[in-house]
Structure formats: C-alpha cells, structure tokens
Amino acid sequence: MLNIDLHCHSNVSDGVLPPAAVVARAAANGVHALALTDHDDVAGIAAARIAAEAVGMTLIPGVEISVSWGGKTVHIVGLRIDPAHPDLVAGLRGIRLGRVERAQRMAADLERSGIAGAYEGAFGYAANKEMLGRTHFARWLVAQGHASDMRGAFRRYLTHGNPGYVEHEWTSLENAVGWIRASGGMAVIAHPGRYPFNARELHLLLDAFRALGGEGIEVITGSHHPSEYGKFADLARAFGLKASRGADFHAPDEGIDIGRLPALPHYCQPVWQGWPELADLLSPSMA
Numbered sequence: 001m002l003n004i005d006l007h008c009h010s011n012v013s014d015g016v017l018p019p020a021a022v023v024a025r026a027a028a029n030g031v032h033a034l035a036l037t038d039h040d041d042v043a044g045i046a047a048a049r050i051a052a053e054a055v056g057m058t059l060i061p062g063v064e065i066s067v068s069w070g071g072k073t074v075h076i077v078g079l080r081i082d083p084a085h086p087d088l089v090a091g092l093r094g095i096r097l098g099r100v101e102r103a104q105r106m107a108a109d110l111e112r113s114g115i116a117g118a119y120e121g122a123f124g125y126a127a128n129k130e131m132l133g134r135t136h137f138a139r140w141l142v143a144q145g146h147a148s149d150m151r152g153a154f155r156r157y158l159t160h161g162n163p164g165y166v167e168h169e170w171t172s173l174e175n176a177v178g179w180i181r182a183s184g185g186m187a188v189i190a191h192p193g194r195y196p197f198n199a200r201e202l203h204l205l206l207d208a209f210r211a212l213g214g215e216g217i218e219v220i221t222g223s224h225h226p227s228e229y230g231k232f233a234d235l236a237r238a239f240g241l242k243a244s245r246g247a248d249f250h251a252p253d254e255g256i257d258i259g260r261l262p263a264l265p266h267y268c269q270p271v272w273q274g275w276p277e278l279a280d281l282l283s284p285s286m287a
Helices: 019-028 045-055 086-112 118-123 134-143 150-156 173-182 199-211 226-238
Strands: 033-036 058-069 072-079 186-189 216-221 242-246
Touching: 019 033, 019 045, 033 045, 045 058, 058 086, 058 173, 072 173, 072 242, 086 118, 086 134, 086 173, 118 134, 134 150, 173 186, 173 199, 186 199, 186 242, 216 226, 226 242
Parallel strands: 033 058, 186 216, 216 242
Antiparallel strands: 058 072, 072 186
C-alpha cells in the first residue's frame, strides 16, 4: 500500500520534534508522501522540504487553521498550499497573535482553580512562543502531576466546563477556506469526529464547507476510533467530498505514530487522486 500521511505537527506548533526530525521519523515508518500541517504557522515547511528531498520523500506543504463555527472550534487543513502567499501569511499571523492572549487567559483560569504558574510552565514547552496552546499546557500539567497522561489532562482541564478552558474567537470558516484556495491549496476538514456536533450540526458544517469550496474530509485519522472510519467514509461519499488520511502526529509517545494508519476504504476518492507530484508513486488503479 502506498503510505500517505497528510496530517502531522512539528515543534513549530504543538509537536515535540523539529520539522526535519518529523520527516526522518516518517521515512523510518515507510511513509512515501507526508504533509506537515502545523497549527496556524507554515514556518517549518522549508526545513521539512529539505529533509524530505534528502530521503527521497514527497513533502506536501500544509497547515491546520483554527476556525470558529457554530460556537465551537473547528480545524481546517490546507494541503498543497503556497506557504508564501500573502493572504495566507497575513491571516495566519493574525491568528497567532490571538493565541498569546488566549494562553494568558487560560493560565489565569487555572490559577483561579488553585494551579499557579501555568503560563510560564506551558511557555517552557513551546519551541515557537507564538504558538502556545492547549497541548503545551497539557504537557506541563502532566509533568506537574496534575494528570497522569495527556488524555487525562484534557479530560480534567482545558476542555469546555473544566479549569483552563476559555472561549476564544478564531477566524471564520470562510476566511480559512478562502486563504487556502487563494494559495492554490485544497481545504480539508480535520478529524470531524472530535467536534461536539450532533448529526444535524455536522451536516450543516459539511454543507457550508462545500459551498465555500472545501473539497475533503479526514476519514482515517489518529483522532478517530476505528469504529468511526466507516461513518466518515459514508459522509464523504454522501457530501461529495474526497477522503484524507493522517495520523495527527504530535509526539512519539502521544497517540498514533506517523504512517501507522489503515488504508482508506476502497470506495472513497482519495484527496491525493490526480496530484502530479505523486504521479510516479501512484499505481494505475489509484491514479
């Protein structure tokens, strides 16, 4: 099977490995094509591209954009983007400025619950200080003994109704899809199973996304339970969306490793179908 992983993070956002090390790990795991999709930042793509060329891997430039829709946070992955496109660069810069302010409010809320020093603690886990986010806070909470693991940190803190969670207005769905498309990329809804939407709300999201020019949805992802793969494959087909596959890798000891996911269901149309940069890799049956 051609091993394509289109969702992973480096320490430019909330991963722990530098971009070149992410590529090296993907190569060791047999990945043929990899998309680096850091949150709201494209600063790692140049280093990842150099590392990928050195090992003969295809690097797909990507990003994961934070969006507010329906009163909830949704993530939109951009694939095959131009990381230097001015609309995308300016839009992402604005989101990053908001992240710092949000982190300060998260720390203040944790302090009101008796956990002091969270901002400085989380700050120490962020290689890119503009990208301080919930994952950095979660790692600090685990290190301080407030939770036994990352899953526990998010279950007890940082999520709706728990200490450390604050409401925040990200960019709009229209902006995110627009920036991606303006840069020549393809917009994909990341890990749809993670969002607290009922069936009607999810269908409304998919309708709105398609109307704006969105093209894909993650079906096989480290954020989905295997029992959900069929559900999102069926939704992809029902809404005329292409299917994507990505581990959502952040760290070697957190979640699914790069390239360790099953294949897409046979009846899905892959997002990578027809990509010229993969022409030499794709078999005739997949091209």
